[in-house]
Amino acid sequence: MSTDSDTQSESDAREQLIDLAAEFYDQFADGEVPTMSIPTRTKSNIEYDEDMDVWVYGDRKSTRSAKTVSGAQKLLKATYVIEFLAQQLEEDRSSTLRELYYLSESFDHEEAQFNSQDESNQLIEDLEIVSDVRREEFHMRPEESGATVMGPLLIREQTRRGEREIHCQEDVGEGGYQIPNNPDTIEFLDNDADFALCVETGGMRDRLVENGFDEEHNCIVVHLKGQPARATRRLTKRLHDELGLPVTVFTDGDPWSYRIYGSVAYGSIKSAHLSEYLATPDAQFIGIQPADIVEYDLPTDPLSDSDVNALESELEDPRFQTDYWEEQIELQLDIEKKAEQQSLAARGLDFVTDTYLPERLDAMGVI
């Protein structure tokens, strides 16, 4: 982590954190009860930002105040964590969310120790929101890293051991290039890509690579590995914004997979404060669409009760309130069926790469 921009963002992150602690100090000095105010994080408090083209938190706020014992404890914990993070950045170290939870056992004030990892995770999210600094810039890592990339892309990654130049087809095995926890350590050097294709399942990712889809269509295949990690979503956004590549998302045809698309395109409610950094609003959904289930006569499973509930909840979700999604979701509720992306194999192992994807990409205007 030695580029100028990294050093800059780290010292900014450190300053923002210290400013936050200074605010508590000033509140004390002025004889005020210290408070911290953060946006309410519920579905009813997210709204569309037309300028940035993403969903963000609205104006409703909750206040953490030292007026109550539990509020005071929260602010105490915040100051201990700020001290830890500031020191971590000073030493150019990093840690995981779980390590932070355990580390709190070594805090000298027992009231500052966390009772559960939910509590420490939540505090880190609060600090992200109020300081406007992302977790990655605090050097906090998730438990599991991002997934893999295969495609005509040459990158340079800044590692702790020096720079690595890697071509994501020629310098990797069949498993592809493993996305690091913080993909902002990656610089795009060169590419020969026409679009990015984000794929939900490992089985389908392997099918596309085996069939040489990335080579034939100059396509960067990004494995989402189910609900994508932040690192995967961040890299996808950068492929779109910095390289100008159309981003397409290929998942199973069920409500849980539409949420995967939603998290790539719009971000999640829980992390709407990160939409600007993680969301790719121009990302297009390839399928499996309910219309595909009908058109390609795919093998299906019946919708379960929880599938139906999830679809109905999506009809209420601001992220899915478009003509396209309303039509597709209504159709699915009507046919009462869902299909997996690998069900395309019922038409043969090459159907997805020879027929389905080219037809869909053509219809979407991507190729």
Added chain:
Amino acid sequence: MSTDSDTQSESDAREQLIDLAAEFYDQFADGEVPTMSIPTRTKSNIEYDEDMDVWVYGDRKSTRSAKTVSGAQKLLKATYVIEFLAQQLEEDRSSTLRELYYLSESFDHEEAQFNSQDESNQLIEDLEIVSDVRREEFHMRPEESGATVMGPLLIREQTRRGEREIHCQEDVGEGGYQIPNNPDTIEFLDNDADFALCVETGGMRDRLVENGFDEEHNCIVVHLKGQPARATRRLTKRLHDELGLPVTVFTDGDPWSYRIYGSVAYGSIKSAHLSEYLATPDAQFIGIQPADIVEYDLPTDPLSDSDVNALESELEDPRFQTDYWEEQIELQLDIEKKAEQQSLAARGLDFVTDTYLPERLDAMGVI
């Protein structure tokens, strides 16, 4: 897949499958009712093979016979799958277990189609057992691939796109080298390693890499990613058998994690037919040991009822019937506590690499 040995094993696999179908044919020709006999796959039918040093199936067998309608359907499905696999090998293609399930929809005989993926998975396992050929040699892929490797190891991977030479420290990003679905496509070219350390969680894997543990101790860090995939276990075994490296396993300190160790060292009951290929009987458990919870005074959680049940069931499991495991499990039932590997962070972020692992590795005679 173009090395001589690969081509050899593929044509062997094809022959074994065709022999199996020929056996049904001969049974028919001789006026016998066709049958297929496979070992019973339960805990009571696994036994220790002293020569190979692994747990394998005992002598108890179940028979699939065409005497009943359901037995006849099973054998019919087996012949269709054998035909598909033989053709797949002929064409040097591969497919996932899930694709096979969907592909069966295209079988011309409706009775040969699978009713669930459990059924097709089970059939592939049966075919592995009776033909003595591994799924990988049938070119059947799992849904999710193996995990990652970081360490002083130079490999050559045979990919469909040609050979790739990759040094697992110098040619990879912080994410490491992604293990391919079939690690037998890897050739070990050179290494400077003293041992392998298999790590359960991503957070701990990242800690070791950040702290440069692989560099300082000439250690190959293999991320298990929870219950390890077959590809990960196969690679681990090869590191031991071909490079003569001691293999150590580092997990959380709870009964579910001991099973992760068990699957690396002894294989699983469900796949005892693969122990010879996947198990590393010399693999040593580093911890977190119940004794460590006491010695290092680690932050803990209380054992749940299901933890207690799992520990008691391990006391009955032939794989854990050693003095060491009985002592550790009894101790854990006594203290009624469990600890995660990242709980070592309560002693600081470097405690695991500066103190805990060196002490344990020294005590185990590895370093």
